[in-house]
Amino acid sequence: MLLASVGGLPLASVLRPAVAEELPSSLMRFSESVNLKAAARLGEDYLALRPNEANVETLLQALFNGSSSEREDTGDLQAFLSGKAREDFAAGRVVNLKDWHVSETEARIFAAIALTA
């Protein structure tokens, strides 16, 4: 069962322990704004490249720097993930998904959707 949209609230107030079958609330806005099938296919492409990340918790750890306390401290979610994506591009952490060159951050969001869609 999917949770309601987070609506820009601070991360700490909306995170809860991830359940493997459900998309984390922190990523909910992405699933509401994209074609889920298309996003899931992109995610599957990513997981084919990185099968070791085929786990929602693993993806969350990678997205939120591996620490549950950092998840709570990251403040505004959009700004945090945007910053991560920009760092990915600056550092060359880029993945080719269906010929699009996207950040690892974006690819992991798609992967999370693929695992829970």
Add this chain to the structure above:
Amino acid sequence: MLIDTRELPPDSLIEADLMIVGGGIAGIAMAREFGQSGIDVCILESGGEEPEPEVQELYAGKARMHGAGNDSLDIDDYLTSSRFRYLGGSGNAWGGKCVPLDSADFTGRDWVPGSGWPLTRRELQPFYDRACDLFDICHFPLNPSAHWTEERPAVHLGDAGLQSLPRCFTRCTGASRDNTYGAFKASVTDSAHTRVYLHANVRNIRLRKDGSAVESLEVATLDGRRHKARAHCYVLATGGIENARLLLASNDIAPGGIGNDNDLVGRFFQGHVTLGMFDGAAGRNSSMFLTQLDQPFDLYVDGDRSTVQAVLGPTWEAQKQNRLRNCTLTPFSTWYEAHASSKAIMNTSFLLDRKQEQPGPGAVDTAHFAFFFMVEQAPNEQSRITLTDRRDRLGMPRVQLDWDFHEQDFEELDRAVAFFRRELGRTARGRLEWPVLREELIGNMSASRHHNGSTRMNESPKRGVVDPDCRLHDVSNLYVAGSSVFPTGGIANPTLTLVALAMRLSDHLKLELRG
């Protein structure tokens, strides 16, 4: 004044102060400069006023594109499809895009072997201005971000190492609607001060016995008549391939061809290719989307040639910092609906990257464009024009073009893709879709009609065929006009630059001929 060479009595002597071989855009632009100077100018043009198949066939030869890790591609048709052998030359079909070389293109860059011109953009600027006046377009100032209109200001891309660069179009081309190219040609054919000989094929340049100067030109018509042309000074303006061919073929005194003591004539051929893939909704496409634009980018890719269009390129600082060759990304409107996965990526990126503050008026969230890349080809001595054993109807050896791409050219394309991807992504300005694999590059290149470098300019005869005045190093009265003198081709369409150089050469020759 127009004269049909076929109607001259056999063995006629054509004399002038200045003999221009080639009645294309460079030759006509030069002749116009002499106006009422009192200097007697002749143009010798191979073709007539309209295209004729038997004349165009003189261009035929062999051509091949080679690239490391790619299959070679035979492009024989390129020799006859990329140039036009009648009065007005390739200007009859030119797309009209005008852009100067950047200041960076004139600069020696240690990461681009063979780069560096013996003059600067600043030195050429007055001639660019005159060329722009001829083409009835606005001047391009030294600072590229200054050339825009109020309706179409420069597009700013935050602190990305990218800049938007203007492109303008002239109507002084035979391919333009409501074109002024006819008037351009008539400015010499109707002039009492210039004689234009049609159907006058120069098949050999005769040097004096000591090789130090041109003595005369052998002129031939297709019906077998022979004439002689003699002048104080001669200018080859037959185009970037034909200039080299004529020099190589004129080997009575210099066995390797005129100006070729250091085996440079014909070498360092550089062209521009566009690289992209356009399969539409069902297939693989080179495309991009831009986000957080402060004004609509659609204006700059709408194909309205009456106003400024735009491409994206690295700033000079970014080129230096990243040791990048000059490159551009030319966006244009997509003609297909984006695939679902493309939309998913665009939407996700938009969600990540959208500005928190209220966007200003005219701001655009996301705009999706197709695009092609162009990356500067570095001078490569193996990329060259030579002569074959086969001869044309005039008895001249036909040309062989081996257009070679070095492995490094493909590396540089990869680096250019990575650069644009990084800059757009790290500044939250967009994303690239780039499907072309390295081994697909030659097969997906579309060659433009830019023929640069085959009689390159350098102060030293050991590194160039012509000197900074475009004069052959060891032949005192022979000059070359056109893009064959470019040491490097940058990323600009060559016509504006070759016309600027032609005007500069005209000023030089006025002094020479008056002195």
